[in-house]
Amino acid sequence: xxxxxxxxxxxxxxxxxxxxxxxxxxxxxxxxxxxxxxxxxxxxxxxxxxxxxxxxxxxxxxxxxxxxxxxxxxxxxxxxxxxxxxxxxxxxxxxxxxxxxxxxxxxxxxxxxxxxxxxxxxxxxxxxxxxxxxxxxxxxxxxxxxxxxxxxxxxxxxxxxxxxxxxxxxxxxxxxxxxxxxxxxxxxxxxxxxxxxxxxxxxxxxxxxxxxxxxxxxxxxxxxxxxxxxxxxxxxxxxxxxxxxxxxxxxxxxxxxxxxxxxxxxxxxxxxxxxxxxxxxxxxxxxxxxxxxxxxxxxxxxxxxxxxxxxxxxxx
Amino acid sequence: xxxxxxxxxxxxxxxxxxxxxxxxxxxxxxxxxxxxxxxxxxxxxxxxxxxxxxxxxxxxxxxxxxxxxxxxxxxxxxxxxxxxxxxxxxxxxxxxxxxxxxxxxxxxxxxxxxxxxxxxxxxxxxxxxxxxxxxxxxxxxxxxxxxxxxxxxxxxxxxxxxxxxxxxxxxxxxxxxxxxxxxxxxxxxxxxxxxxxxxxxxxxxxxxxxxxxxxxxxxxxxxxxxxxxxxxxxxxxxxxxxxxxxxxxxxxxxxxxxxxxxx
Ligand SMILES: Cc1cc2nc3c(=O)[nH]c(=O)nc-3n(C[C@H](O)[C@H](O)[C@H](O)COP(=O)(O)OP(=O)(O)OC[C@H]3O[C@@H](n4cnc5c(N)ncnc54)[C@H](O)[C@@H]3O)c2cc1C
Numbered sequence: 384x385x386x387x388x389x390x391x392x393x394x395x396x397x398x399x400x401x402x403x404x405x406x407x408x409x410x411x412x413x414x415x416x417x418x419x420x421x422x423x424x425x426x427x428x429x430x431x432x433x434x435x436x437x438x439x440x441x442x443x444x445x446x447x448x449x450x451x452x453x454x455x456x457x458x459x460x461x462x463x464x465x466x467x468x469x470x471x472x473x474x475x476x477x478x479x480x481x482x483x484x485x486x487x488x489x490x491x492x493x494x495x496x497x498x499x500x501x502x503x504x505x506x507x508x509x510x511x512x513x514x515x516x517x518x519x520x521x522x523x524x525x526x527x528x529x530x531x532x533x534x535x536x537x538x539x540x541x542x543x544x545x546x547x548x549x550x551x552x553x554x555x556x557x558x559x560x561x562x563x564x565x566x567x568x569x570x571x572x573x574x575x576x577x578x579x580x581x582x583x584x585x586x587x588x589x590x591x592x593x594x595x596x597x598x599x600x601x602x603x604x605x606x607x608x609x610x611x612x613x614x615x616x617x618x619x620x621x622x623x624x625x626x627x628x629x630x631x632x633x634x635x636x637x638x639x640x641x642x643x644x645x646x647x648x649x650x651x652x653x654x655x656x657x658x659x660x661x662x663x664x665x666x667x668x669x670x671x672x673x674x675x676x677x678x679x680x681x682x683x684x685x686x687x688x689x690x691x692x693x694x695x696x697x698x699x
Numbered sequence: 700x701x702x703x704x705x706x707x708x709x710x711x712x713x714x715x716x717x718x719x720x721x722x723x724x725x726x727x728x729x730x731x732x733x734x735x736x737x738x739x740x741x742x743x744x745x746x747x748x749x750x751x752x753x754x755x756x757x758x759x760x761x762x763x764x765x766x767x768x769x770x771x772x773x774x775x776x777x778x779x780x781x782x783x784x785x786x787x788x789x790x791x792x793x794x795x796x797x798x799x800x801x802x803x804x805x806x807x808x809x810x811x812x813x814x815x816x817x818x819x820x821x822x823x824x825x826x827x828x829x830x831x832x833x834x835x836x837x838x839x840x841x842x843x844x845x846x847x848x849x850x851x852x853x854x855x856x857x858x859x860x861x862x863x864x865x866x867x868x869x870x871x872x873x874x875x876x877x878x879x880x881x882x883x884x885x886x887x888x889x890x891x892x893x894x895x896x897x898x899x900x901x902x903x904x905x906x907x908x909x910x911x912x913x914x915x916x917x918x919x920x921x922x923x924x925x926x927x928x929x930x931x932x933x934x935x936x937x938x939x940x941x942x943x944x945x946x947x948x949x950x951x952x953x954x955x956x957x958x959x960x961x962x
Contacts, residue, residue: 482828518931523926564877570870
């Protein structure tokens with residue numbers, strides 16, 4: 384029995400979820416009375432391996448292959464590692480790249496896959512907690528299998544900081560090149576605008592509650608009145624109502640202003656990932672159950688089309 | 700060329716709702732086409748419009764009540780639809796990505812598509828894994844979270860952008876046939892025209908049982924069992940301003956002034 388956590392890195396840096404997995408994995412390993420292994424594939428594996436050697440980790444497997452993530456390579460390597468180590472629980476990140484190989488690995492290993500878990504325990508069989516309907520409801524799931532694959536939601540577990548004394552071992556994977564049918568050509572930063580929202584002290588952030596592009600006028604008016612910058616949730620950017628680099632969230636920018644005013648934003652996990660570090664969070668939303676109120680410091684549970692104009696008036 | 704698009708009806712839940720056992724009480728739920736699938740349908744229809752001889756077929760797992768939702772995809776330009784349902788799927792309870800992919804793979808085996816488009820995830824259960832599982836079952840190449848697609852049919856390559864975290868996109872060439880999971884924002888999904896809606900009524904919507912697509916109903920068993928459903932406890936301790944919009948706005952203005960926010 385063991386737990387195996389697959390690390391993630393991009394452009395020379397280990398991503399935080401790699402260390403969060405070690406916290407989740409250590410808890411699971413304790414419940415199972417087993418070892419915790421972690422593995423890193425590609426890039427500067429020596430440096431990554433040393434970084435992953437944290438308290439509670441029994442072994443770090445380094446796979447010196449390629450520079451950046453390629454799902455065909457990862458799928459083959461992780462399948463081989465898991466076949467060799469035969470972990471009870473195989474942990475992978477519920478990141479964009481995690482979702483680009485974890486399902487294929489689970490399929491090849493013939494293991495059930497539970498994605499985006501926010502809590503997990505192995506005390507009495509494997510039980511995972513997930514969210515449904517955009518975080519409106521939560522569910523527990525019993526996994527009826529001896530071995531499973533799980534992807535964990537980033538930023539739900541603490542990172543393990545203390546150094547460890549794990550065995551660091553190189554793992555030799557054999558890659559079937561004919562099965563590598565994708566080629567990563569490079570990376571591109573999204574742009575489109577003229578302003579860096581990460582610099583702003585005050586952000587007026589607008590979501591789908593605004594309904595129509597024309598209605599954005601009141602948001603710009605509010606931002607003018609507050610000497611603030613306008614940012615937004617994803618649907619606004621998808622609609623082309625705001626430039627791409629005004630998007631706050633997992634796939635947008637991470638912002639930490641003094642004041643973040645979320646107007647008509649539900650607070651989906653991918654949005655919250657980009658703004659939860661703001662000093663003071665204010666939410667204006669008609670839905671008192673909107674998840675945004677879970678992280679807001681101040682809230683107005685009312686119609687933005689009434690509150691925003693009244694607020695603008697206060698500053699005139 | 701044939702494009703298979705998986706489309707799903709999802710449940711949209713009202714602001715206030717009640718839970719009845721392991722489900723949200725029907726009174727608080729409205730059915731809708733999964734947001735991510737709308738973008739996948741649009742991507743397929745745009746390819747059809749740009750090339751000759753492209754057929755767009757949708758595939759759905761769901762009971763007959765989902766027909767109305769599927770017709771939305773037909774109204775937006777898909778040529779025909781396939782829906783698979785079986786009591787065994789109803790009995791299986793929570794369908795895990797593998798079970799869904801198994802059913803969709805059986806449909807794909809019949810249809811033999813050159814390209815399969817799925818949504819990145821569904822808005823209700825949010826597994827985000829069916830597309831890639833399906834690709835692996837079909838022994839096809841894949842790409843997850845695609846927000847830009849450029850298809851070179853002659854070279855047999857889909858050049859895609861995969862949207863990573865933090866405003867970074869990965870540029871990747873993917874050999875087709877492939878399964879791509881489509882992210883919102885890749886295009887601007889059209890509204891169904893009146894003509895499209897009328898035409899959709901006469902388009903083929905085939906219903907299959909598991910046996911029809913060569914699967915054994917007895918073999919359908921989800922390894923995942925949902926054991927509870929509840930409203931998450933609010934962790935928040937937000938100060939909620941009470942009163943009319945004028946009153947709450949005044950309180951917020953005072954707070955903002957205290958925080959040094961003024962024009
Ligand atoms: C891989 C991936 C990456 C993603 N990355 C991001 C990201 O970086 N950033 C991001 O934001 N999202 C991201 N998303 C999308 C995310 O899941 C949500 O869909 C999105 O954040 C929802 O935006 P919203 O809150 O504006 O819209 P909704 O969820 O539709 O919420 C609208 C809110 O407005 C409220 N409202 C409606 N009318 C009014 C009114 N008159 N007055 C006041 N309130 C009103 C409603 O009660 C509701 O809470 C990502 C999704 C995926 C799958």
